[in-house]
Amino acid sequence: MRPRHFRGILVLVMAGAIIGCTRLGRAKDGSSAMRPPATARITNNGWLDVNVFASISEARQRLGTVTGQNTHVFTLPERMIDARGLRIHIEPIGSEQSYQTDLIALGPGQQIDLVVQQRLSMSHYSVVDP
16 A cells, blocks of 8 residues: 555544544534433441342343442433433342332433431432432
């Protein structure tokens, strides 16, 4: 391959890469602003560590673990934020009990604040705009 042809191909490849990278930051509607992520803030007031899951329909995804007497903020996958809503599932490690929220309608940038109590039936949640 001649050096001139090589330079021309190199310039085209670099231009394509630059154009591709600049398009990644744009939202689907063409605006350059990205949608802020939705989050779930889990406060575990119990003694047992808990596994946290988020689900839409029947698809369930593990978000992580919150140790006893601690708080953790999880970023929710964008595919879970839609009009149909999602549920948060709490499963204490070493216990047969579990807690599940009602269907929660959540938008971009909103946060679910869920407080896990020692007695799971006393747990509660709210949706806030942080």
